[in-house]
Amino acid sequence: MFWTPGPGWSGAIHRLLELTFPVVLLAGGALGSYELFLRRWFTAELARIAGPRIVEALLPQQVMGVFLESIYGKNEANRDVMTGVLGGEGRLPAGGDLTISTHTGVTVELRAVDRELYHLTFAVTYSFKKNVQVDRFIIFATCNALLRDSISSGCQLPLFEMWFVPDSELFQSSVDDMLPTVRLGIEYVDHDRRHHVAESSSLRLREVKFQNWSDYLSFFREDMGPLPRQSPREHLADLRIFECDLSDIADDHQNVGAIERLSVRATSLQRIDEGFCYWQAPYPCYVDRVTFAVKELDIDGTGDFQFNIAPFTFRSNTAPTRWLKAEDLPELEVRSWLLPGHGVVLFWRQGNGTS
Known part of the structure; x- marks a missing residue:
């Protein structure tokens, strides 16, 4: 070693160092190699092998909450992103409370009633990734923009549609006109x-009493992020909620265990001079295409109407930016995911650009 040992204790210590030094050197080399090379590989392999199983064992809300906080930082608004991406709260194992449509088709029909009003019909078909464990279908109708933008995050029930009537004066009559068409x-x-x-x-739709609205929308029970708790009494003029028992339309009134596929068709009364209509995804939907049937908006048959499609999506494969005649309006090939807040607007105008 580095010195000549003498008799006694120094000789014993020298001998001990001779025996242990190679072991210490080998351990140091192994530790250095682990830190420099093996640790990253070992961690990656452990994550690859065990990661998916660990994630599957956790609640979707736990996984998404931690992920968003690590990327976006801590923010109450992360909840909106979480529920929008997941399609629900994610409080049940294996996504048992999530609603995700993997194939969605949308048809938009416009038909004039007279020169001021028209019937707007949406026909939408959803095919769900996992069977939705539910036996009720809910309809929210509102003319309040704040409620319109909050219902998707605030709804605690997996299957619902939202009707928005921009004209508050037309709201009650439009909803009454719509109910028999569902x-x-x-x-x-x-x-x-x-x-x-x-x-x-x-369809037998039962109107939900305002005293029970808190069972359907969380913002009537508590604050929802920046939205303070709402009072049902303050929204009696701009919100109505309906529900139906899906067993009522089932074969021989069989008990409905879970929904695999849902198609919804409803018609509402709107004003022509508003100049636009739109459809929004109520939960995560992979939308194949959106089809438009608009010729009957022109009650006089003069061909005076022009139309333009404006998607607000991640992407769409065909989106003409010019104004087109009804017969030239194409299908919108979307072939992409739409989350709540995504959708498609259809604009129209008459003559040389006056709507």
């Missing part, structure tokens, strides 16, 4: 896991 079709499994298909010729 048609639902469902593919579902019953509690014995048997598959069924059913459609409604007429």
Whole structure:
């Protein structure tokens, strides 16, 4: 070593160092190699092998909450992103409370009633990634823009539609006019896991009393991020909630266990001079295409109307930016995911640009 040992204790210590030094050197080299090379590889392999199983064992809300906070920082508004991406609160294992449509088709129809009013019809078909464990369907109707933008985040129930009537004076009559037009079709499994298909010729929609609105929308119970708790009494003129028991349209009133596919058709009364209509995704939807049927908006048949499509999506494959005649208006090939807040606007004008 580095000195000549003498007799006694110094000789013993020298001998001990001779024996342990190679071990210490080897351990140091191994530790250095681990820190420089092996640690990253080992961590990556552990994450690759065990990561998915660990994530699957956690609640979706836990996974997404931690992820968003690590990327965006701590912010109350992360909840909006979380519920929008997940399609629900994510409080149940394996996404049992999430609503995600993997194939969605939308048809928009415009038909003039007279020169001032028209009927707007949406026909939408959803196919769900996982069967939605629900036996009720909810409709929210509002003319309040604040509620319109808050319902998707505030709704605690997995299957719902939202109707928005911009004209507050037309709101009540438009909703009353719309109710008899609602048609639902469902593919579902019953509690014995048997598959069924059913459609409604007429639907019994029950209006929810305002005292019970807090059971349907969380912002009537508590603050929702920057939105303070709302009072149902203050929204009696601009919100109505309806629900139907899906077992009512099931085959022989079978108990509905879970929904595989849902089709919704409804018609509302709107003003032509508003110059636009739009459809928004109520939950995460992979939208294949949006189809428009607009010829009947021109009640006089003069061909005086022009139309323009404006998607507000991640991307869309065809989006003409010029004004087109009704017969030239194409399908909108979306082929992308839409989250709540995404959608498509259809504008129209008459003559040389006056709407």
